[in-house]
Amino acid sequence: MAEKVMAKGTEAIAEAAVRAGCRLYFGYPITPQSELTEYMARRMPEKDINGVFLQAESEVAAVNMIYGAGCTGHRVMTSTSSPGFSLMQEGMSYIAGAELPSVFVNVVRGGPGLGDIQPGQCDYFQATKGGGHGDYRLVVYGPESLQEAVELTFKSFDIADKYRTPVLILADGLLGQMMEPVEFPEFNDPKSFADHSGWAMRGTDMKRKPNLVSSFNIDPNGLEEMNHRYQEKYRKIVENEQMFEEYMTEDADYIIVAYGTMGRIAKSVAKEAREKGIKTGVFRPITLWPFPYEPLAKLADKSKMFFAVEMSAGQMVEDVRLAVNGKKPVEFYGRTGGIVPTPNEILSKFMELI
Template sequence: MAEKVMVKGTEAIAEAALRAGCRLYYGYPITPQSELTEYMARRMPEIDGTFLQAESEVAAVNMIYGAACTGKRVMTSTSSPGFSLMQEGISYIAGAELPSVFVNVVRGGPGLGDIQPAQGDYFQATKGGGHGDYKLIVYGPESLQEAVELTGKSFDVADKYRTPVLILADGMLGQMMEPVSFPDFVDEKELPDHSDWAMTGTKMERDAHRVTSFNIDPYGLEEMNKRYQARYKEIIKNEKMYEEYMLEDADVVIVAYGTIGRIAKSVAKMAREKGVKAGVFRPITLWPFPYEELAKYNDQAKLFFTVEMSAGQMIEDVKLSVNGKKPVGFYGRMGGVVPTPGEIFAKLMELV
């Protein structure tokens, strides 16, 4: 890691992608992530990469589909309405088993909404926004440093499992500035070899590779789906990430992700000053969700308290973890309103 530099969130993710070996970026500008697209437009030519501004998000995701067929590290970024437009293409990419990285800097909705931070895309990200039985690995970073680290990891796990990966940020993370330490550039010669399936040209030395999600035989398509589901089980087994904060003696478990996870830590400190033993459980992988890891607090905790910038979406996964054994409270703001520590604390004390 080099010395820390002050950088904007969207630009931090972009630079981290370049250092992870991404040399193909296709996207379309949309607030509050347009700076990521602009950064790629400037930096890609400097490192012999390819940047292309597509005519729409639909075009961009299909360019990602085609580029990923070559086995190279590819990426796009967007915000909520644009990510909605990409869902059909993402389903195709998942079905074709293509490693690729997506960034959704979430803003207020539904519909066109506004350009303020929100977390209303949780269902879309974790339950599959497109058609069919597929999953995305979804990361929810809380800081720019974590976003940088998870960007590199996203490309690694995408290659490992041949699956699309999503970094689910929000407008606050995308627009804030923080000091960040970047990793060195990867040696491109050491990146995974996908020559066994990628479409790189036969050079008349092998049979042509075929990359598709299409199978007109229902039994054949079922076998493909079984292969996907077996892979998802491996991901669940190996890739869950989460943070536990002051939970050793906690009576109240605050569950929050992304930038709200940072705010929740302040709330836990405020609660302890008032004699309430609170701690924070922060899922980092939103899928696979750490159900069992959260469930281990069922015996210890008296209350679970979910905080989100939404009407309540992750709370459903929290309730699955708790399985009715303890009460689950909720506080949320919508439309791009960021809850303050004070108002979250007030709701917590009301529930306690």
């Protein structure tokens, strides 16, 4: 680990991606993530990096460039914000179907439609329930801090490689725009990366049969077989890759459930509630898919109430209800429009509910 440096969220993720071994970036400017694209525009051509930066003509083109570069099995990445991520859904479905390792960043802003450019968490459904067509999943990480975002960026490339799957870092606009000190890990050694030469498109050199990469199979039995393979992969991911944080939950009567920067704010709320003598903890999913249902369900046996807080009209709360499964009440508080609720605001809502 190097020394701590002050970094902006979008730029920290970009630098982490470069250090994780990404040398192919295709993107399209959109607020509030354009600094990530701009950082890559500066960084990729540097001599010691010698990577590819290309500004596409649209998010539609960008995601298809990711598809193409992904077909070669090299580490690829794009970043966007909500309206742009909607445009990428077609490509995401193809990428999931063709099983191409790739990393996406969605710095979420207020929606729907053009919405605004303030922070939001209103793309949770799209990210975790499949925004494109067909039965597919993305691995979705929701970091709460820049340090965690940096570490999850590294992890995203490894998971993408390990499972041949697209991975999404779902960062709200707050995380993208904030500045705080981070420590960057050392550069990955490309020799340590997964060997994709068995399936990737790199030219046959007349030494092997052609590698065909696609999500296409006109034979229903063949396509179902492919779907079984996807589902088996997703089952393994559910089994092995769930991440979450429990904060002061051991003795908690009340559990606030929140992810991303809201998870961080929830911790302040829990601390303040404890100062008032209310035993409160926080459950923070880090993987939004796979959602940590079972660990959350366990808390339902000993806690009295769950309180989901989001910068949305209520999306993740549906997964909380699935996990709690009617055992205890699940309450919700959310702000929309790109408004970040303050700890005091959440606390007073919380006090009303208990």
